[in-house]
Amino acid sequence: MGKATGFLEYERKEDRSETCERRIRHFQEFHIPSDESERRAQAARCKDCGVPFCQINVTIGGMAAGCPLGNLIPEWNDFIYRGNDRQALARLRKTNNFPEFTSRVCPALCEASCTGHLHGTPVTNRENERYLAEYGFEHGLMGPEPPAVRSGKKIAVIGSGPAGLAAADQLNRRGHSVTVFERADRPGGLLMYGIPNMKLDKSVVTRRTELMQAEGVEFRTGTEIAAPEAAAALLAEYDAVILACGAAKPRDIAVPGREAAGIHFAVDYLRANTRHLLEPKSRLDAEYNAKGKRVLIIGGGDTGNDCVGTAVRQGAKKVTQLEMLPCPPAERAPDNPWPEWPKILKTDYGQQEAIFLYGKDPRIWQTTIKAYLTDAKGKLTGVEAVKLVPVKDEKTGRFRMEEVPGSEYEIRCDMVLIAAGFLGAEEKITEAFGIARSARGTVAVRTPAGHQTENPKVFAAGDCRRGQSLVVWAIHEGREAAREADAYLMGYSGLR
Numbered sequence: 039m040g041k042a043t044g045f046l047e048y049e050r051k052e053d054r055s056e057t058c059e060r061r062i063r064h065f066q067e068f069h070i071p072s073d074e075s076e077r078r079a080q081a082a083r084c085k086d087c088g089v090p091f092c093q094i095n096v097t098i099g100g101m102a103a104g105c106p107l108g109n110l111i112p113e114w115n116d117f118i119y120r121g122n123d124r125q126a127l128a129r130l131r132k133t134n135n136f137p138e139f140t141s142r143v144c145p146a147l148c149e150a151s152c153t154g155h156l157h158g159t160p161v162t163n164r165e166n167e168r169y170l171a172e173y174g175f176e177h178g179l180m181g182p183e184p185p186a187v188r189s190g191k192k193i194a195v196i197g198s199g200p201a202g203l204a205a206a207d208q209l210n211r212r213g214h215s216v217t218v219f220e221r222a223d224r225p226g227g228l229l230m231y232g233i234p235n236m237k238l239d240k241s242v243v244t245r246r247t248e249l250m251q252a253e254g255v256e257f258r259t260g261t262e263i264a265a266p267e268a269a270a271a272l273l274a275e276y277d278a279v280i281l282a283c284g285a286a287k288p289r290d291i292a293v294p295g296r297e298a299a300g301i302h303f304a305v306d307y308l309r310a311n312t313r314h315l316l317e318p319k320s321r322l323d324a325e326y327n328a329k330g331k332r333v334l335i336i337g338g339g340d341t342g343n344d345c346v347g348t349a350v351r352q353g354a355k356k357v358t359q360l361e362m363l364p365c366p367p368a369e370r371a372p373d374n375p376w377p378e379w380p381k382i383l384k385t386d387y388g389q390q391e392a393i394f395l396y397g398k399d400p401r402i403w404q405t406t407i408k409a410y411l412t413d414a415k416g417k418l419t420g421v422e423a424v425k426l427v428p429v430k431d432e433k434t435g436r437f438r439m440e441e442v443p444g445s446e447y448e449i450r451c452d453m454v455l456i457a458a459g460f461l462g463a464e465e466k467i468t469e470a471f472g473i474a475r476s477a478r479g480t481v482a483v484r485t486p487a488g489h490q491t492e493n494p495k496v497f498a499a500g501d502c503r504r505g506q507s508l509v510v511w512a513i514h515e516g517r518e519a520a521r522e523a524d525a526y527l528m529g530y531s532g533l534r
């Protein structure tokens with residue numbers, strides 16, 4: 039806890055953001071951290087609530103509530119309030135390998151389940167966490183800490199997203215020699231080539247991977263492990279293998295006209311833009327440049343919002359975002375009480391910017407497309423959209439979205455970005471290792487909560503095991519897989 043009466047004395051005050059007008063002119067992070075005294079006041083708002091749901095990773099109503107990492111939030115809020123940032127950081131690092139990532143991109147399940155949120159506003163845990171992470175880097179508390187003794191065991195991690203990085207970090211700290219194989223030219227997975235710069239500057243990712251290198255983790259970028267020979271070689275050379283290769287198979291919207299030029303998957307588009315920002319001398323392929331174009335994004339989720347923010351910055355003429363589901367309510371519904379994750383309408387940074395620029399919310403709810411429309415040369419000119427309505431399935435009691443007959447209409451556009459989710463791990467990796475896939479397309483594991491696959495030497499973590507998820511879950515998964523691999527190699531594990 040912070041100060042017993044802090045929640046009565048101080049209002050929740052979030053860090054300021056640059057105005058939409060300013061921030062759409064660049065691709066940098068745009069939050070302006072509060073000063074130290076404000077941070078201490080915000081930490082003081084953490085009260086002695088008895089059962090801090092913020093730090094408990096529990097499933098309520100079929101959904102996760104509280105921090106998946108079990109971050110010791112009341113403890114570090116208390117230390118921040120008392121001015122002991124060093125100790126606060128030490129407690130934070132007990133459970134979270136990469137607070138500089140989660141404090142920038144996590145939707146903060148902890149704040150949704152904060153007791154302060156029951157009848158008021160939650161503690162600014164995410165911003166407090168960011169303060170601590172940056173305090174650590176600024177004060178030399180995040181320097182390289184290579185293990186004193188090496189175990190002699192060799193571990194290969196395939197994929198360098200947050201799951202692979204967390205597994206590598208844990209296993210390296212334990213003294214094992216870890217090599218991370220990454221097919222992209224830079225490590226970081228979706229932290230590097232998915233989440234846009236304005237949410238997570240790429241120097242923050244590189245700062246961490248360079249630190250891990252200094253601690254002894256080897257990164258082999260530009261190396262894909264996808265052929266049976268490569269998998270066999272790895273299994274022969276290493277004592278254990280962790281698959282952390284993400285859920286990179288995008289869900290397609292393969293309706294007539296899909297072959298038209300100008301239709302891209304969201305991650306390909308975001309990756310091209312990030313690469314261009316990292317290498318300003320390189321040309322941004324015109325196909326991935328929204329400048330002057332009418333952009334249609336299919337998918338109303340977070341990835342779709344990142345496409346909105348990117349297209350706005352590239353200078354799109356118009357941005358529209360389609361979502362199949364109905365618009366969520368502004369307030370929690372009675373069947374979605376605290377401390378569950380609130381299923382309410384969120385207007386994210388990209389959507390706010392589109393509202394500022396074009397004067398209206400880019401989202402159109404309960405709508406999908408039936409066809410891509412093209413001109414005589416096969417160039418994309420628009421889509422045939424159709425309205426949807428929820429219909430209750432009498433057998434299952436679940437709702438499904440059905441087309442409204444006769445509601446078709448045309449939306450004109452020059453570029454379509456498909457942000458309709460992901461279908462699981464790529465087949466080639468499971469085939470290479472001879473490992474089964476689950477019905478959901480993820481890497482199959484022996485027990486529902488476990489990470490070991492049918493090959494006892496091979497473990498799986500992150501989106502490839504769990505399905506498309508969040509950075510905080512990927513870190514949790516990496517830590518869990520590391521603990522299981524460590525126990526497999528050593529007979530026990532002290533990793534937590």
Ligand SMILES: Cc1cc2nc3c(=O)[nH]c(=O)nc-3n(C[C@H](O)[C@H](O)[C@H](O)COP(=O)(O)OP(=O)(O)OC[C@H]3O[C@@H](n4cnc5c(N)ncnc54)[C@H](O)[C@@H]3O)c2cc1C
Pocket residue numbers: 143144145196197198199200201202203219220221222226227228229232233234237261262263264282283284285286305308340341344467499500501502506507508509510512
């Ligand atoms: C556009 C976008 C925005 C997002 N924004 C957020 C957000 O704001 N907050 C949040 O919490 N989550 C966000 N997410 C989700 C989050 O990024 C993922 O859940 C998380 O990155 C998954 O981590 P991972 O390590 O399992 O996989 P990934 O991050 O996908 O990393 C997998 C890595 O494995 C590599 N790889 C794959 N196959 C091979 C192979 N055969 N050989 C070698 N390397 C291989 C890939 O190149 C990749 O680098 C976002 C996702 C997307 C797509």
